[in-house]
Amino acid sequence: MAVAAFENAFKVGFVKYEVTEIRISLGYSYLEVGEYDRAIEKFKKALSLDQNYYKALVGLGIVYRQMDDYAKATDTYNRLHRTQNSWRENWVVFCQVWVALAV
Numbered sequence: 001m002a003v004a005a006f007e008n009a010f011k012v013g014f015v016k017y018e019v020t021e022i023r024i025s026l027g028y029s030y031l032e033v034g035e036y037d038r039a040i041e042k043f044k045k046a047l048s049l050d051q052n053y054y055k056a057l058v059g060l061g062i063v064y065r066q067m068d069d070y071a072k073a074t075d076t077y078n079r080l081h082r083t084q085n086s087w088r089e090n091w092v093v094f095c096q097v098w099v100a101l102a103v
Helices: 002-012 016-032 036-049 054-066 070-083 087-102
Strands: none
Touching: 016 036, 016 054, 036 054, 054 070
């Protein structure tokens, strides 16, 4: 249901930030239902609009981890760590990652 709602949002038209957020929401929706390839596609499309957007990188890392692709997950989390500007942002992001991985 959430997937359909987010997919319909693209028909209306949004600014760049909103499109990025919708793609990320779609990515997480696909992740929740186990459609990992579609989740990866949405997270990568969000990253094409903002290559260092932490929400997309966190989601992408979670998908790779769920797929047991630990090399790609590690690469994604390392990229996430390199792109965050402050230690505070890093801690927030890594807390989100660990909470997500614990589920």
